[in-house]
Amino acid sequence: MNACDTSSLLSAAAYVRCELCPRRCGVNRAAGARGVCGETATMRAARAALHLWEEPPISGTAADDALPAEARDAGSGTIFFSGCPLRCVYCQNAEVSARGAGWPLTVDELAETMLALEAQGALNVNLVTALHFAPSVAEAIKRARARGLTIPIVANTSGYERAELVRELAGTVDVWLTDFKYASPELAARLSHARDYPEAASEALEAMVESLEAAGGRKEDEAGHLTHGIIVRHLMLPGEAADSFAVLDRVAALALGHCDLSLMNQYTPNEACRQAGGALAGGVEPEDYEALIAYAYELGFERVWWQEAGTVSESFVPAFDGTGLPGRRA
Numbered sequence: 001m002n003a004c005d006t007s008s009l010l011s012a013a014a015y016v017r018c019e020l021c022p023r024r025c026g027v028n029r030a031a032g033a034r035g036v037c038g039e040t041a042t043m044r045a046a047r048a049a050l051h052l053w054e055e056p057p058i059s060g061t062a063a064d065d066a067l068p069a070e071a072r073d074a075g076s077g078t079i080f081f082s083g084c085p086l087r088c089v090y091c092q093n094a095e096v097s098a099r100g101a102g103w104p105l106t107v108d109e110l111a112e113t114m115l116a117l118e119a120q121g122a123l124n125v126n127l128v129t130a131l132h133f134a135p136s137v138a139e140a141i142k143r144a145r146a147r148g149l150t151i152p153i154v155a156n157t158s159g160y161e162r163a164e165l166v167r168e169l170a171g172t173v174d175v176w177l178t179d180f181k182y183a184s185p186e187l188a189a190r191l192s193h194a195r196d197y198p199e200a201a202s203e204a205l206e207a208m209v210e211s212l213e214a215a216g217g218r219k220e221d222e223a224g225h226l227t228h229g230i231i232v233r234h235l236m237l238p239g240e241a242a243d244s245f246a247v248l249d250r251v252a253a254l255a256l257g258h259c260d261l262s263l264m265n266q267y268t269p270n271e272a273c274r275q276a277g278g279a280l281a282g283g284v285e286p287e288d289y290e291a292l293i294a295y296a297y298e299l300g301f302e303r304v305w306w307q308e309a310g311t312v313s314e315s316f317v318p319a320f321d322g323t324g325l326p327g328r329r330a
């Protein structure tokens with residue numbers, strides 16, 4: 001990427017006619033307009049703190065109660081950005097993704113926030129739903145690296161990304177922690193208003209694999225923390241087991257041998273889903289989840305992460321109260 005290249009998706013000019021994500025709204029965010037993601041060019045975030053509950057290659061032993069507190073890893077240095085191009089009806093983080101929680105953050109403040117997380121012992125900088133601010137985020141990473149940031153950069157994404165943007169972030173993003181939500185365009189349209197999700201997420205995942213292989217493939221440090229790699233996450237949805245199996249078929253075709261797989265059963269109906277009733281008002285059937293895990297191994301995935309029964313917990317939804325952000329640090 002060349003910051004002077006105004007055709008780059010990482011140039012500040014990309015905000016002027018925004019096509020940063022597959023929505024391609026074309027609005028002038030630099031002039032204050034908002035597209036589907038709901039954000040102008042002013043970067044905003046709602047929390048920057050150590051997070052204990054990501055997959056072990058990301059959060060390490062941070063949540064391992066069997067270890068004494070002083071022997072556990074500090075966790076993942078997670079920054080939650082405001083807004084989201086994907087508007088899933090079952091979103092658990094709607095307060096920050098859709099309802100406007102967040103505080104403005106300059107590029108230098110974001111760089112400073114990354115360095116502060118490393119100083120707290122973070123294993124990585126984990127950017128949650130950040131890429132609708134990609135030009136600002138990439139510049140902040142560059143400045144933080146220049147100021148001594150050494151830990152890996154994790155892009156934690158819905159998977160609904162443009163492959164072009166993924167390619168431009170090669171060398172900037174070290175670990176892709178990406179969802180793969182749907183194989184069915186109809187389901188993607190119904191639940192995330194994005195019929196093109198399966199196609200876009202497939203192209204993005206292909207680009208992630210290309211970038212990873214160009215960088216020499218998956219790497220971890222001596223303690224097993226991922227320093228370069230891809231983790232594909234799939235949240236199983238109640239009543240949609242068939243699509244989950246189809247998602248695994250698709251991920252296997254695109255990335256088997258190149259990615260870790262994280263299968264999640266933590267679906268919890270939000271208020272809107274509870275009120276709407278139907279399958280999304282309930283939970284995932286344990287036998288469906290167990291069958292999905294078994295199917296992942298049948299397909300040949302070697303590194304599969306899954307959640308224990310009963311992990312549905314509000315601890316997965318942190319407080320979006322500005323913790324850790326400049327001027328709001330406790």
Ligand code: SF4
Pocket residue numbers: 018019020021022023024025026027029034035036037038039084085131132
């Ligand atoms: S980043 Fe936001 S404004 Fe830009 S194309 Fe995506 S949803 Fe639209």
